[in-house]
Amino acid sequence: MMNLRAALPVLIPKAVQWAETHSRLILGSGRPLSEHESQVARAVGVTSPELIRVLDVSKLPMPEDPILYQAAVATGMLGPNMVGLTLGHGIYIGHGHCTLRLISHELRHVYQYEQAGSITAFLGVYLEQIVTSGYQNAPVEIDARNHEAR
Template identity: 45%
Template sequence: MNSQLIALLPQLVPLAAQWAAKQELRILQDGVPLSSVSLADARLIGVEFPERIRLLKIDAIPVPEDPILAQAAAVAELLTPATAGLTIRHGIFIRSDCWNDRRLIAHECAHTAQYERMGGIEQFLAQYLRECIEIGYPAAPMEQEAVEAENLIGE
């Protein structure tokens, strides 16, 4: 299945980017800015524009309505019922039961830094999805970078 997903990446990435851009807009409109502690964490992690970040508390991380995109996210284990946070550039969904989890927010801010470094949603997704499909979500280098960033801050 992973080889099929790799072959589909040129079609999946633009679909995923379109879905993600809509989700980011929602978060930026309805979300709240980072706390002063999270702003400091984001700066430490390397976010260039932490003041642009907005967090949106949500009961469950949304899954794309497009069946191909939803299936790809499930197969790559990117969006599961256990997903606690999802970053889309400067917009971050945080599951309501994880709302005050400083380490999770720091982890997600690390992904924001990656989006900034890579130049946008489509560029980030092309690399991130490829890594998650080829290597596996937990071992993907971009995901490991976010884990390392979350470990920079305390509890």
């Protein structure tokens, strides 16, 4: 089993590169928010909802890099049960899972990225929290769950 804390200096740059690549893909081919989704984005603190794009996918992408893949699965950050993933202003939503609850959760992650200032800055904090506290107990995940519309 990989020591995730010790591996962070290697994992973070790989995760940033993967996230930036997928963010560009979403921004280039995703749909803009609906008016209602834009209202939800503003309600959860997003400053630039017009920049957000959502891409409906049959399955969330997994990293091809073996070390990054192993870390994503080991932490529970990515896997077969995940239906949403936010990368900067880009959001992947699993086909058939675009609920108000999920979209508000992912929009709160957009807010967190905006507050951090970049994908690099956010992922450094996020991955540290995941490794230290676990996915469910990471403060950024708790914050996103607390902003889910019901």
